[in-house]
Every structure is written in structure tokens, then in C-alpha cells.
Amino acid sequence: MRLKFLIEYKAHWGQELFIKILKPKELSIPLTCSEDKNWHGFIDLNDDAFSFIEYIYEVKAKNRIVRSEGLRFSHKLSLNIEDKEAVVVDSWRDKLNDSFLYTDAFNSKNAVSPANTLKQSLNLRAWCHLDNNSALFITGDCKALGNWDPQKGVELVQIMPNFFSASLDKDDLPSYFEYKFAAINKDNGEIFWEIGANRNASLQKGICEYPPESEVKLYPFSHKIAGTAIPVFSLKSSGSFGVGDFGDLKLFIDWAIQTGQKLVQILPINDTTITGTWTDSYPYNSISIYAFHPMYIDLRQVGELKNTKLNNRFKKLQNKLNALDTIDYEAVNKAKREYLRCSYDESGLKILSSLKFKEFFKRNQSWLVPYVAFSYLRDKYATADFKRWKEHKYDPAEIAALCDEKSETYKDIAFYYYIQYLLHIQLSAVSNYAKAHNIILKGDIPIGISRSSVEAWVEPFYFNMESQAGAPPDPFAKDGQNWGFPTYNWERMEQDGYAWWLKRFNKMSEYFGAYRIDHILGFFRIWDIPTHAVRGLLGNFVPSLPLSVEEIESYGLKFQYDFMTRPFINEDLLNRLFDEDADLVKKKFVRHLHHDIYGLNEEFLTERQVQAYFKDKNDAKSLKLRDGLYSLISDVLFIPDRNRPNLYHPRIAVLDDYIFSRLLPAEKEAFTRLYNDYYYKRHNEFWYQEAMKKLPVLVNSTTMLTCGEDLGMVPDCVPWVMRNLDILSLEIERMPKEPGTLFNNTKTYPVLSVCTSGTHDMATLRGWWKEDPALSQSYFNNVLHHEGKAPQELSGPLCEEIVLKQLQSPSLLCVLPLQDWLSVDENLRCADIDKERINVPAIPRYYWRYRMHLTLEELLLSTGFNNKISALISKAGRN
Template structure:
């Protein structure tokens, strides 16, 4: 087969273009140019026999290194014509993301209905293959066609167009005998009725014109692929967000499960919602206590939490006495207002053990299980072995295990061998993950069949005690802790405790670790939220000796030298500015009557009224260890006061080079800053603003553009980014370029000049919501600060008079309506905020509805719906309200 590629692309000196066929990067085909703009090349290439559609992309190389590749999950397509065609000629344009890339995602396309391309008969001498990208069709009702000014193309008669085939999702093609066409001709792409074949809609714009040099026998010409647009309103969607564990049905076991998720999808579809968003569902079983309720601290990026198994979908337990005991326990747990995490997991785990003992032979020998195992063995074996060893040694901290603390694949293979004594224990975890896969896939396919987007959540971090940290430690920096700088959630910053990523290592294999993770997600979800997308630009890394987040630094970052600091007009004093500054005034102010106790126990006198921390208390972790188990308020106050002493520095030393420095975050609120005179404060503020808001924009842009294009285009899922917090200017640059949906929350406006976001100004490419799982509900927010509530009521909602004390249903309905009518592509509201519109339905206990308090690292995640899904489906008036509000907003 001879292939000729032609493309116009302006390069700079030293760059060249290549073609990569079928993702075979190692055998790229070099193109040639005379002017650095028009490139072409002809090659003999054997196309694979097992596919009628072969993808290819253009790449830019410099010094034998790929420096740019076409974006997008949709590559160019080689579409085979017939056996007599031996020379394919392609005229192409460089393709970045298609316009409105979200429309090409699996979120908007449901179940793909692809067809084999129709081949022409062998007596056709030469042909033309048209290729078009068109995501805007109603797939069950419409097909793409082509119509034009010559007889073969129907002479513009609306009932005589040619129907094209969808050879890949949203990629349409048709091959036409070139001798049957009259050149030059005009044509258009059209939407056809699937039933009658007649034209229903014409593409926008002027007629297209076509004229080429005559083709030789055996040649197939591929004109440039084109995007096709019809004059249709942009589709917008409404949906709801709820954690799976929060679902409640009459038959659930005290916690939501994947069967309940399926029912919730039914409710969403019944109320015209077309999106359901959930929190992470990965296995978090580390301690087997309620601490494991935190869903962002998973022990595996692939394995799901066993508590989400719907026991109703399993074979019945044959032991009638045991079955009755479990049913009694289920009823007790299911009546509780909140999730009893430990009780639920203990009971469900015991039940699953009994079912496994009863059904293991049947399930593990089934063809369906064998298929699942072969596709997932790479992660399933290490996860199952890890879980067995965690149970055996009573801890997920593999560093403390007496054996297997260092991962050895050969030793783990022996542990997982079918003949080994440990196999029954290891295979129990195979069984759990297989059942979870089957049930989640069923829920996911149910969502697709209902036209509902199922949106997952990808946490930014991994647990230190996780399978990935055990198996692939080279991907992580274990001597740092990931977190977030101070924000509206936490004045001291957030310390998540996760190791940070070794991006240099990940880059070497083109971020394979992430691409595998995303591919696994795509089996179930059609959209996903990137938790803390800022972490792909830079992560807030906190030293392992710190508890709070104030002593962190951005990684990667550009630290400052002492001379550069002086260049801002601030005389650099290393000890004064980088060691905790402690004096009598601070001790008296922070500790009051306990100040002498602190002087005698935790600090030592240095000179004049200056103190330093004693060596045994000179880090926050040492202080934390001293106060372990002391929960009285006095001890807690002293501990927090000592933390603040230790973080009272003006600069933080760079993690790699102690002679380079970073201005400490939010230090303007601390005592050390107040020791500076007004000139020094002004100089420090100039330096601070330069460092945090100007210095890194291009640097962090480049960092993100190394990673995010590869990751976001590795699947067809719709990509949404959680871009809250301290957002550098380069973040919207990247998100706009990659068409990643932003997150818009009215109480956290993107413009620092605004107290509230203006919903009518939200960008189209965004997800809007009233609040997230990290925030209070709408009704909770209404009661947090009376002054803020008053300004919101008067200035943002435009009401006069006295502010209602508790947000009444009519007011909540107004806020919900404002969000539904905003320009955002997705409007996804928490279930609590949906129910707030109905005073007869909503939970009377406002506080119990809050899911998480980020400032509390040991928060118990246990909120549940206060009514069952069965009751929810029967709330006709409430459900009708939602349908009407969504319909009136045009989100249908």
C-alpha cells in the first residue's frame, strides 16, 4: 500500500513533521518540505488486515524528540476503500481539539453505534473518501449524509442524499466512485432521517466546493476532514451530586451500594436530570475503623470499596439461621440516621465471607470471572496480596511488615498461587473486586441507557499505605506531604498526608501510571472530576515534620536567593527570617496564664526576650507526639499555640537547596511579619506578590502542558477540573486550551474583587454548583454568617427588607433556579440543595447534612439521605417541581 500525506503547517528552524500510524510512535514517517510550511511524503506501508479504519496523527519533532502531537481523542482516519485501491492520498490540516470538544466525549454520545465502512466494488478505478466529524446528531433518529450539485450527490434534491457511515464514534465517512462525479461540484453535509433517508437539517455556512486534478486508476483521495455544524441550540445539562455511601433504600445494609446507585439513576432520569456525580469509591480499608471513612485516602487506585457491594444481587445464603441474623443486623443498621461505618463494614464483610465460602467454586471457575481476572491481573494480584497481608499483620503500613515489606513480584506470585495455602484468603479479594466490577458496570450501563452522565472523581493523591506506594514507590516522593495552602476551607492550610508525585519519573514513560488509571475509570464513567487540578501545575508540598500546611512550598517552584530578596529592598537576615521567632509578647499573647508553663517545658531562653524551641519540641510532629491522647481543651490550646510558634517564620528553606528560599504563605497574619517596619513590610509584600502571582505563570503553564494533554486525551470521558483555592493566572489558560470544564461556586468567586460570583457571567465551559462536599449546604451557609447572608440577600438576590432567618423553600428555589438558568454547560447540585426547595421534604436537621469539614483532618464521613429512594420516587410534587424547573431552564 502506498500512502501520500500532505499538510500545511508552519514550523520553525530545526523542527520537522512526522506521521504516526496506529499509535506506533517508534515507526513514525518523516515528511519533507521546501519552505517550512507545505509538508508531504509518500511511503510504502502495510496497513493491518484486521481493521477497516486505521488512526494516524501528525507530530512535530526537534532533535529526534517529539515536542508536539495533535491533541484530541479523535485521530485522523485511514478508511479502506476496496481491494483495487493501492494508493491513498491525504490532504490534511493540523488538528488540535475540535471546536466544542465536550460534544465528542462519551458523556454526550451514550452508547456508540459504529458501522463498517461500505466498500466499493473492485471494478471502481479511483474514488474519493469524504471524512467528517459530527457529534451533534440525535443518534437513534438521524444519520449524516452528503448532498450536492451533481447527479450522484442528488442534484440538491432533499430526498436523494447519500448516507454516510459512522465508522468511529462521531467520525463519518463515505467512499464515492470518482468517475461518477462531475467536477467541479458544490456540496453540503446534511442530517438525515434514519427512517426515511430524507434531509432534515442542512449544515451552516456556504456551499462547499470541490475540484482536484484527475485521479489515476487505483488512487483514493481523502479531502481534509471537516467538522460539521448544524444550527441547533447548545445542549446544557442538569444533575445532582451524592456520595454512594449516602444513598438509602429499604433494602440497603446501612450504607449506599451500587444497586442503590442504579435506583438513584432512575430517579434522576425521572426528574429530567441527565448527570449523576459521585465521590471516589475506591477501597480505603487501612485501619478497619471509622477513620477509613475518608474516601480520598484509598489503598488502591483501581480497587473499589467492598462496602458498596449490593448483597441483594448475590446468591442467597443457604444457612437460614445465619441469614436471619444478618437480616436482623441489616435492619438495625439501616434505621440509623448516619452511616455506622465500623458496624456496616464488619457485618457486610462477614456476610461476604460466608457467601464466598458457599459460592467460591462456582464464581472463580466461571468464564466471566476468568475474563475479568485476565484483564485486571496486573493490579488485582498486588491489591489482593496487599489486603491479605494487611489483615495478617494488622496494618496497611507495609514498612512495618515482618515479611514482604519490599514488593517482590516473584514472591507475590507464590503467595497468589492456586496451590498455595494462602490462596483462599487472597482469592477472597479477587471475588470482592469481581462482584464490585459487575455491579458498577451494570449501574454504568444503566446510566448510559437512560441518557444519564455518570461522573466519577479522581483524587489527586494516594495513601502512603497503599498498593501503589508498595509496588511502584519510584513514582512518588515519600519524604513530602501533599496538601493545600490556606484558603476559605482552612486558615492553616490543608495537610492531606499523601506523598507527592515524582513527575520526572512519570514523564519518562509518558505518564503511563495515570493513563492506566484513567482508562480503568472510562470502563464505568463518562465524565470525571479531577480533584485539585492545581496539583498538575504545582503541588503544595509540606515537610513530613509538619502538621499544618503553613510551612509548605510549591513543587516545582522557583525559589529565591538571598541576593534576589535584597533586590526587592528587603535586607535578608537568615536566622531571624527562617527560624521561628519567639518572644515574651508572643508567649503571653498566645498562652496567657499558661505562658510560664510553656517557657519551662517547651522553649528555652536565647537572649534578651527571645526564645527558641527546645530540640525535643522543635517540629510540629514532635509536639503532636507529646500531646497524643490528650483531648482536654487546655492541652489542645497549648498544642495549637506551639504549632503557631514553629510556623512563625518569614521564609521557608527550599526542599532541595537550603540556601534558596520561599516566602512563607499567609505570613502577613503572623507575629514575625509585625516585627518588620513599614518599609520592610512594603518590600516583603512586593516580593510576596511577585512570587505567588507573577513569577511562576509561564513555568507552571509549561509544567501542566507536559501532563494534562496526555492525560485528558487518553480517554473519551468528559473532563472537569476542581480549580478552587489559590489559582494562578496560568490555570485558566491551560483549561481553556484543553477545554477542561471549570468549577464555578457563587460563594467562591474567581474574581477577587467580587464577594459573590455572578451566575449569569459563568463561562459556558464550566460546571456550576451551589456547594461541594467540602462545604456547608445552602441552608447551612445561610446560617454561618449573618452579615454575609444579608449582603447576599440584598445585593446578589436583589431583595428588600428583613432577611429570613432560615432559608425558606421559596428562597432556596430561587437560588436553584438562578443556577439552572446560568450559561454553564453542567449544573450539578448536591441532593441536599435540591431537597432544600421543598420544606415538607428537606431534612429538619441542617447540620447533619454536611458531608465534610476540611479543617478537621479526622472528620467522620457518614451523612445519609434521611428518606429512602423508594419514598423519594413517590414524592410526586417534589419531582414535578424539579422537572418543571429543568424544563423551563432549557436543560433538557
């Protein structure tokens, strides 16, 4: 059988078009351009294995892939091998319209069947999001298609989720006909016609034909979903071991089912075991992008130990830790690890010899072997900083020998196999349970990786280890955030088609139906901070377009290198920052240059040097001196680009700093124009193109629903890209995206968005209400439209009013923190508002230890509260 492929594609000079066969085996076939944009190619198939094929089109230049169709919308063909030839006409597809419908979150549950392809037939292929209990038909203006009666038409077969096929006998069809698609509800016979004009077809007799795939829209989409956000570690049941686990997550899904919710969102669950202390509680600093944290194992599912004495000891410890209001991270992890070691010694090797483990190992070997070796060496050398290990600089052969079953170290190393296998089994069970009950499980993909991680050890070429990723100043942190992660080497990642990210996304899709991209702005540009800096103020965006001296001066600002790029320190500034300690600063930290101008001493030129000096000094005076010196160091107008020192970045948030106040009025006006152009206009098209290199490939590589955390300093190009790719934005009423406004208008949220009342980085609704009474008063009067003075504390009825506002937004998803759901019930909610806070971003090393103040069993039995939540969801039309 010879397949002829035809496609229109406008290529640039030097580009070539290829068909990439994905299934049943990978092949790459070059196409030929016969005219301006008409490409064709042939494949000869003589193997029954090719009765069904999946494929995409790729564009290559100099043997590198420069553009590719999304895997999620791969083309599909059901073939009749008896045909001597067939013509396949395609169109390039980056994505489908309303592509969010074609994700696991909204996937059709209708049965999938193989197609029966007739010989020399017309084969129609269609993408369609079809309601359950409905069937898709084709009907048209001829007898074979029912003469516009869908019930007498031809039913299409769903051969893949949301993908349908029909094989029509050409002998029964006229040479030209018109047709449409229609769905028929199997229960009541209701017919839904395809939206849009009639379609038409002209036939070639004696040959098998495949017209371009149709995209069928049957009815306006009005489905809206309610859900809850909760870190797994925050869950609490009567059988927890002082921290939430995957067993608790299944119980939480039961609560979501009971209250009419359809989504449960969690924070990252990857292994963060770096120091073995409470600082590892930060869930965004993992040692592996694949491995899960051992503390999430439900020990109830592991089973009791054979040693009764040990069982009793652990039971007492479990009761003690589970009675705590907050997580004792170190005690919990020490206890659970000890229990798992005992269980492993009893039956671990037997489990690892099972067929199911061997299958798991085979699928995950590429990341699992480096991870277990890393974990073993971390424990052996008592540090995750692999640069301090005495041996085993990553070498695949050495690591394979270390992890070999015949190795002396195997039993110790295999302990980590055992843990990851248990975690996989338990999370898979939760995932399957959620799917069976139509609950979307939503995961979280952190933007960064730890410097002390398996990935940094194994694949350092993917990262800029000399850089630090972070965020510019925002409402969470006035000095910016320094996460300490290395930045990504996007040029290197592009060379292999972002394989590192594709593997990461595909692993996530094994468990989750939706995911949140943490700091999606990082795919446009990242805030890159030099290693000598502690805070985020001295960073700049990468990639970016720094300014030349000529460009700076074109704004009417005379460039003065020393004054504008080196800390400006005078008597007035020293007195302002240090008060009575100004003389001490002059003696110890700065030197007099001329007049009233000073310079920093050599040993205090950088924030890292200052940080090291004050390392063990935590008294109020020392902290004031340290922070004052940080302010001196960052008091510059421009930062030279690290790779092109003759180009410059205006320092972020400098308009509020002392150096800006020293400019003349005309200079201030010129610099402000330059600053606004640089940060809000100059990079829009540039960053749009950067994001469109990466995100289409990644978003369309799985069937997960994609949500982006797009908070902070958001350039205009971000919503362009997110709308283009159907990525859901994040909307928060108290974090307005419109300049000059105090609150977002929940009624105007885009449909493709996630509405929430707050994130893990923010105070809860009740906590926020008390933070700024003036802001709360404005919200009370101008948003809730209540008269008079706002109450000091947010009452249950007011909380309910705010929650309902969120639920009634147009957003596709409304996902509220558990704490804010609970706030509507004054008898059930936590008495201590402060204990409900998960994280404070302004504190670099924060202890993430929030736990539910009641158990999941108690929550499930709270009938009045649960009925209220269900009623609110129903009232908002999210059921």
C-alpha cells in the same frame, strides 16, 4: 497497497515526526521532512486486516515522545486494498473545537456501520456531533452531489461515534468543485446546513485520495443538563445494609429519570481499607486507584446464604444498621465482610472458575494481582503499612507465587478476587442502565494516593515518598490542608508518556461518562509540605521558581537570614499566644537567647515533634499550647527551598502573621509587592507549560467528559488551560473567583462549567445560611433583592429561589447536592441541618457518615416534590 502520508508540522531542532498505527496492530513509522515543515512517509499494506486503520502522530526527541495527538481524536481510514496507492493528507490535531461534544456525555446514539470504500476514489472524512434521528450528507455544485440539494447528495456513513466517511467516485466528479455538509432529520425532513463558507476540492485522477478530516458544525449547541451529587455511601433504601451500595445507585438513577435530570455525580468509590476503623471513611485516601470499596456490594444481588440461621442473624443486623440515622462505618464493614466471606465459602470458587471471571481477570490482572496480595498481607500483619511487613517486599515473582492457584494461600487470597469481581459486575450493570436511559454517570478521580497503598508498594518510583501533598490556606482551612499523600514524581511519569495516569483514566472510562478531577491545580503545581510539618503553612509549590537573595533585595527588602527564615519569638508574641501560660512555655518549650528574644528548644523545633509531645493530651489547655507552638514554628517570612537552600519561597499567608507586623512600613510595602508577584504573576507561564505537558494527553485519552475542581488559590494560567482543553470549571455562587466580591454572578458563568450550590466540603445551603448572619443578610438584600431583615433559617421558597438561580445559569452542567434539592420542600427536607454535612475540611480526621434521612423508595413516591424538581428543571431549559 502503498499509502503515502502528508502532513505539515513545524518541528523544533532535533525532533522527529512519527505515525503511530493503533489498530489493527501497533506500528510506528518515521516520517521525512522534505521542506521547512512538510513531512511525508510511506506504509506498504498487503493484508486485508488493514482495510481499516486508526493512527495518531507523535513527536520524538532522543527517542522519547515529547508531544502526541490525543487518542480520543485519532485519525481513521477505511481502505480499499485493491488500490495500488493512496495519498492521505492530514493536519495535526490536539483536539476538536467544542471537544466536550465528542464525549460519552453527548455521544451520538446513531448506528455505526462499516464503510464501503470505492477504488481510486475521493474519500471524505468528517467529525460531526449529530443529533439522533439525523443523517449527514454532502452536497455541492455538481450532479453527483445533488446540485446543492442535500436530499440528492451523498449520505456519509458513521463508522465510529461522531466520525463519518463517504467514498466518492472520481469519474462522476469534475476536477474542481465546491461542497458543504448538511444534516437531514429523518422524522420531519428538516435540513441543517453546515455553518461556514463553502468547501472546495481539486482532484488527481487515477489515484485514491483522502483529504484532511473535516470538522463539521451544524447548529449552535444549546443543550444544558441538570443533575445531582450524592456519595454512594449516603444512599439509603429499605434493603440497604446500613450504607449505600451499587443497588441503591441504580434506584437513585430511577429518581433522576423521574425528575428529568441527566446526570448523577458520586464521590470516589475506591477501597480505603487501611485501619479497619472509622478513619477509613475518608474516601480520598484509597489503597488502590482501581479496586472498589467492598462496602458498596449490594448483598441483595449476592443472594441469600444457604445457612438459614446465618441468614436470619444477618437480616436482624441489617435491620438494626439500616435504622441508624448515620453510618456506623466499622459495624457495617465488619458485617458485610462477614457475609461476603460466608457467601464466598459457599459458592465463591465456583464463580471464580467461570468463563466471565476469567475474562475479567485477564483484563485486570496487572492491578488485580498486586491488590489481592496487598489485601491479604495487610490482614495477615494487621497493618497496611507495608514497611512493617516481615516479608514480601514487592517482588513480582514472589507475588505471582503467592497468588498462584496451587498456593496454600490461594483460597484466602481469592476472596479478594471474588469481592472485586462482584463489584465490577454490579457497577457495570449500573453504568449500562444509566447509559440506556441517557443518564451521565460522573465519577471522581482523587489527586492523591495513600502512602499505604498498592501503588506506593508496587511503583514507588512514581512518587516522592518524602513529601506530603496538601493545599495552601483557603476558606475551608485557614492553616492550609495537609492530606499526607506523597507527591507525584512528574519527571519520571513523563518518561513513559504518563502511562500510570492513562491506565487510571481508561479504567474509569469503563464505568463513567464524565469525571471530576479532584484538585486539578495539582497538575499545574502541588502544595508540597515537608514531612516535619503538620499543618499546611510551611509548604511551598512544586514545581516552582524560588527567589534568590538578589531577587529578594531587588524589591527593596534587605535580606536577613536569621530574622526572616527562623521563627521570630519575643515576649510580646508569647504573651499574645499563651496568656497566663506564657511562663510555662518559657520553662518547657523555648529558651532565652538575648534581650526579649527566644528560640525553640531542640526537642520542639518542628510541628511533628510538638504533635508527638501532645499526642494523648486532648484537654483545652494542651490543645491551646500545641496550636500556639505550631504558630511559633511557622512565624517566618521565607522558607528555604529544600533542594536549593540558597533560594527562598515567601511563606504563604504570612501577611497576617506576627513576623510581618515587625517589619518597617517600607519593608512591608516591599514584601507585599514581592509576595503578590510571587504567588500571582511569577509562575503563570511556567505552570501553564507544566500543565500542558500532562493534561492534553490525559484528557484526550478517553471519551469521558472532563470537569475540573479549580477552587482555592487559582493562578491565572488555570482558566487558560481549561478553556484550551474544554475542561469544565467549577462555579459556586458563595465562593467568588473575583477578588473583593462576596458572591459569584451566576448569570456570567462560562458555558463550559459546572454550576453547583455547594460541595461535599461545604455546609449545605441551609447550613451556610446560619453560619454567618451578616453574609446571609447581604445575599438576601443584594443578590436575591429582598428588602428587610433576612430570616434566621432558609425557608423552602427561598431555597427554591436559590436553586432556580443555579439552574438558570449558562453553565453546561448544573449539579446540586441532594440536600439542596430537598431543601425546597419544608415537609420533606431533614429537620436536623447539621446531620446533612458530609465533611469539615478544617478537621483533619473527619467521620464521613452522612446518610439520607428518607429512603429512596420514599423519595421516588414523593410525587409533589418530584414534580416540583421536574418543573424547575424545565423552567430553566435543562430538560
